[in-house]
Amino acid sequence: MPIFSYLAMPKSGAKEALCADLAALSHCEVIPxxxxxxxxxxxxxxxxxxxxxxxxxxxxxxxxxxxxxxxxYDDQEKQGR
Amino acid sequence: MMKLSTLFLLCAFIFTGSKAFSASVDLSDFDNQGKKIYEAYDATPQIYMSADSGNRNLADFYDLRQYPGSPPRIPHEVDLTFSGDETDCLSCHAKGGYSQEFGKFVPVTPHPENSLCYQCHAQVLTEEKFVETEWKSIMPPRLGRSFLGGSPPPIPHSLQMRENCISCHTGPGAVVEIRVDHSARGNCRQCHAPAVQTTPLQEFVRKP
Amino acid sequence: MKLNRRRFLKYAAASSAVATAGALFPGVSFGNWQNLTNNSGIISWQKAPCRFCGTGCGVLVGVSDGRAVAVKGDPNCSVNKGLCCMKGYHSVQMLYGKDRITTAKVRKNGEMVEVPIKEALDLIAEKLQETKDKHGKDSVAIYGSGQWTIPDGYVASKLFKGCLGTNNVEANARLCMASAVTGFMTSFGIDEPMGCYEDMDHANVFITWGNNMAEMHPVLFSRMLANRKRRTNVTVIDFATRSTRTSQAADKSILFKPQTDLAVANAICYEIIKNDWVNWNFVNEHVSFHKGKTNIGYGTEDHFAFKDKAESINFEEYKLFLEDYTPEKVEKISGVSARDIKYMAALYGDPSLKVTSFWCMGMNQHTRGTWINNLVYNIHLLVGKISTPGNSPFSLTGQPSACGTVREVGTLTHKLPHGVVMKEPHREMAAEIWDVPVSNIDPKPTYHTVEMFRALDRGDIKFIWIQVTNPMVTMPNLRRYRDGALKDDRFVVVSDVYPTPTTDVADVILPAALWVEQEGMFGNSERRTQHFAEIVKPPGEAMSDTWQIIEVAKRLGFEKQFPWTQDDYIGKIWEEYRKFHAGPKHEMASYEVLKKRSGVQWPFVDGKETRWRFNAKHDPACTNGKDFDFYGKKDHKAWIWARPYEPAAESPDSEYNFWLNTGRVIEHWHTGSMTRRIPVLHNAVPSSYVELNPEDAAELGIVNGEMVKIISRRGEITIPAQIKGRGVPPRGMVFVPFFDESYLVNEVTLDAFCPISKQPDYKKCAVRLEKA
Structure with a gap:
């Protein structure tokens, strides 16, 4: 059950599009x-x-x-070891 | 003749005496000169309040200042004959509008009554330093720091010299990041409370 | 647990990314993400009226994972159309102050000890019964507020008036709205405004009478400003005793000396008659003239009693009465120039202008509060500018349900949900609906608020239950009433949400549900009833004030009158209460309708709200076949009253040479027990202060922030000075906001009141100043 956080850089001028794209995906939270x-x-x-x-x-x-x-962070990994 | 003028003076005194009760308070000189906001709200045409040229951004804005809140430098050339005569600056910066000369919309000053512009705003004749400096500024106030999701963000800066919200936060000369999209509402401080970011937050605790 | 851990991890992940971004890109900002702690990220929105002032803005409360997390204006609510003020926007934060009262407490050997709420309720019932048995029914009392929900006030009245048989039911609205009520009753015979907020979209002239709307009713005020901007023919006049934000925004600010609004209002009428601006068609058809008693006193002594007596007069007698109020004579009394008086009269008199007058505490907290309400109605009646769109004498309210709970339910000593205790048919109606013997309801009123606290001090009242209000900050001449409440054999129960100076004097503290932690209804200034559901759960053992009263009623043996369960009681109470108001003059909407809509205005007849009462085009209760029907009075007319100028109870003299005026600021609401726990509001105005005129300050050698001692014949406080701050009083006056329990300005104020309404005057008493 992994949790990751990233810094995402949009292509030039595409920040809003990126936010929309990311928000459309499941399991994603976006903080612009x-x-x-x-x-x-x-x-x-x-x-x-x-x-x-x-x-x-x-x-x-x-x-x-x-x-x-x-x-x-990954639960599975931790439990496995 | 003498007697007549005394009488006249006396009359004048009585008249101003009763008028003075209402006139005893200078309405433009309290509550951080809040009267400016109402006047600007009424005076600015609606189309102007909602206009956005997008050609000024926060990076440029802070680039002209030594620290957040300092008087900005003058970013353009000034006529050599300019002697600090206020009307020259204010002819553009009092009301804003499009400048043919610079090809952009002019920012509006929040304090047009302080007309000796050169007292605070300096020209830039050279970018070279006399000696390198170890000066460090502080972070500019962060934007959008609402106290809860969707609530109106507080005013992050001191209101001294920046009393008139409308001059900087509306219109085509406004910095695009801090331009408001709801300028139809004129009583700005009805929703936006001052919470200056350089002062620590206090918590209410009952005295024992 | 797992969920919490996971939420924590996600929070850590987000913080870490934000921190990384901050290191890589200086100045980068991520808005307000830190304040949102919920995991699901899903917010559900539910409607409610705002918890604060009487404007009655509709808000939408955002809830995520069982917690209120956000507020937005309700676009479906015609009151505010999606806009709020800073208090409303941050209101949900008041639910989560760290020192929230979540358990009951009982005083044992002088110490407050936490007990299960059942034990506290047992004790309250036992003490109440014991006191009543030993000292008679009028030794027990309940004191509520205009923040009571309608069901709160209804069950309080039913228990005390109907079951226990005492008229010892009062509410703090006596301190804020009583003069408005007696003003309506004497001028129109029926309470509450004839107009509505829509008047603002039609009026050409707005005159604020002692009313700092920019701070106290900001959402209405900005609607006024927007109208002025949109329509070119709108003028705003601020008529006040102190310069404020409202004066700054107004087209003209006119200052008058305290109490002289009475003289100015009469002078305006004098001018209207002199210039023949009278609307004779209206006056001949719809107005009758009256006079009452004069030299009516100020009520500063215990057991003060006064009863007005109306006498009919004719127009000529009224005109003669006004001879004392020529603009030139009144200029000398009021400090308002004859020119300004004539200017205001001309605005009221010009038949082409629609005029709306607004007022609130300036006219109501006034030892001649009833009179000044009458006098402003006189102006509107003479020119016939009333009950039509834009022509509106409009009495604003300061609490969310001063109208709904106190005025409509009638939680005042002389009132019943319909009518007054003195009238037999009204008692019979109440007895029938309440299912109690009619002999239970005492036909004699007992104590109004000030006299109720005097009775507590004297020992005539030994048991008092205080709900949703903070009298140990708000009572004028406070020290007497606090000392009284602390006397040995007095038993004080306080239901509240946070510790306050009032819970400090309590023998039992009950934890109360706050705002949307319970279901209920409020009623705003424009006759609008607003329902809200329980949106979040109350913390700990906190329960609604209604249910607290029901629990005690059941313990006292009144199960038959309080048969409801916790699942359905609000709806059942509403439908029972609604019976009192059946008929076209006051018909209320059904529970089902209230649940659906963002507020419904009464009279609600055949599915239609009534926007302008007494106007036959809008009001189904009009039956006289004419264009207007003032059906509140038996003669179907509105009454013009000859009411003279009489001075304030206490005026500055050589020893106490300043007026003391008290009031609010936009950030804080009333005693600040809620707003001070909202971080943004507390930070904007963390403590109270005294406003001085700059010239007075210079003369006294006081600069901004220095401590000043304010001394009256009753007490003194030492408080920091503010010069050229939020407002500026004229020379010879100081102003203190009353929200701060660290500076109890009401220890200085005077408990004089309007003899007709019994509402105290918090705006005028004499003090002297010393540099501390």
């Missing part, structure tokens, strides 16, 4: 900056499969320039 072209993305998925699917969807977003990880 109100004065710069940056969006914080928090993802919370129930399992690995969903997480993988989400990663693929994120990679396919046209409005997204780059995604950099800020925070990661």
């Amino acid at each position: 900056s109100d004065n710069q072209e940056i969006v914080v993305l928090v993802t919370d998925t129930p399992d690995e499969t969903t997480e993988d699917k989400l990663q693929k969807s994120l990679n396919n977003l046209q409005s997204l320039q780059s995604l950099s990880l800020a925070f990661g």
